[in-house]
Amino acid sequence: MDNQSSLSEFHWIMNMVQTIDAGLVVLDKDLKVQLWNDFMSNHSGVSAKDMQDTPLFSHFPELPEAWLRSKIDSVFLLKNNAFTSWEQRPYIFRFNNYRPVTGISEFMFQNMTIIPLASLTGEVTHVSLIIYDVTDIAINRLQLDKANEKLAHLSQTDALTQLANRHHWNTLIDSEFKRVKRYEQISTLMMLDIDHFKKVNDTYGHVAGDKVISEVSRVIRESVRETDFSARYGGEEFAICLTNTTASCAVILAERLRKAIESTLVLDDGNVIQVTISIGIAEFKADVESVDHWTKNADSALYKSKESGRNQYSIL
Numbered sequence: 001m002d003n004q005s006s007l008s009e010f011h012w013i014m015n016m017v018q019t020i021d022a023g024l025v026v027l028d029k030d031l032k033v034q035l036w037n038d039f040m041s042n043h044s045g046v047s048a049k050d051m052q053d054t055p056l057f058s059h060f061p062e063l064p065e066a067w068l069r070s071k072i073d074s075v076f077l078l079k080n081n082a083f084t085s086w087e088q089r090p091y092i093f094r095f096n097n098y099r100p101v102t103g104i105s106e107f108m109f110q111n112m113t114i115i116p117l118a119s120l121t122g123e124v125t126h127v128s129l130i131i132y133d134v135t136d137i138a139i140n141r142l143q144l145d146k147a148n149e150k151l152a153h154l155s156q157t158d159a160l161t162q163l164a165n166r167h168h169w170n171t172l173i174d175s176e177f178k179r180v181k182r183y184e185q186i187s188t189l190m191m192l193d194i195d196h197f198k199k200v201n202d203t204y205g206h207v208a209g210d211k212v213i214s215e216v217s218r219v220i221r222e223s224v225r226e227t228d229f230s231a232r233y234g235g236e237e238f239a240i241c242l243t244n245t246t247a248s249c250a251v252i253l254a255e256r257l258r259k260a261i262e263s264t265l266v267l268d269d270g271n272v273i274q275v276t277i278s279i280g281i282a283e284f285k286a287d288v289e290s291v292d293h294w295t296k297n298a299d300s301a302l303y304k305s306k307e308s309g310r311n312q313y314s315i316l
């Protein structure tokens, strides 16, 4: 190839380097900038002329210097490419994201490849950083993750009460049962039922009944610990599992709930509705063979509370 054609080849290669839709930066061993393409100028607002032969980090103090230095050092040393993904670190250079408002990020998500550049003698004298704008991919992924999270929440939650639904309860209590059985741990199951609820429906209607269920659930949600879990077990029946708690300690929550619900006034269409609950408590014991067995124990205790006059707790 003669000088003229290699010069023109160099010219169009430089044209491509400048206009390609990715950031290209070439650094020497002192991390001084030797090439800064149009993508980098346009997004950073700093021209190639101003960057030329100056240390990269002096222009961009917000760069993760220690982390990036060690990445670049390892490329010089090992002569291998290095790659970083937006999932590890959303961006390297803090460039604005010009996408229509997404609410997810105001910055451009970036992947980066660092490649060693060898001289004719094989010595790695420079590295090139290639910055890819992956904002669209990242935003789609994050939106999908959010939607999946929302769907998972919806599929596990009872709409009226915002408590776990029966299906999700089954999963939770199943794994709690396995945990306590295997490690001989302590855990207590509590079943709650609104007293004479049929009368509430018959007197005030189903909408008022729903309001009562929703208020009772609110009290439950606000009363249990973060480590406990609760669910709407059936129509007006609720279940709470108190992990690492004995039946005698569960009594404290049972009484707190009983009193709180007894003193809650539900207003509906000019009516003031007041309800009470009955509670059955069953601590996990070594002879409990299954979740069904454990639940039956709590149900028997609940039945005892109903039989003894309601608005009270019983322990099996």
Ligand SMILES: Nc1nc2c(ncn2[C@@H]2O[C@H](COP(=O)(O)OP(=O)(O)OP(=O)(O)O)[C@@H](O)[C@H]2O)c(=O)[nH]1
Binding pocket: 193, 194, 195, 196, 197, 198, 199, 201, 205, 206, 207, 208, 209, 210, 213, 234, 235, 236, 306, 310
């Ligand atoms: N409004 C409303 N009512 C419901 C819902 N689910 C179940 N119910 C009603 O709750 C009532 C439960 O009645 P029962 O199981 O006979 O018991 P109770 O009247 O509460 O009496 P005790 O439990 O013996 O104190 C029934 O009338 C059901 O129709 C619901 O989601 N909304």
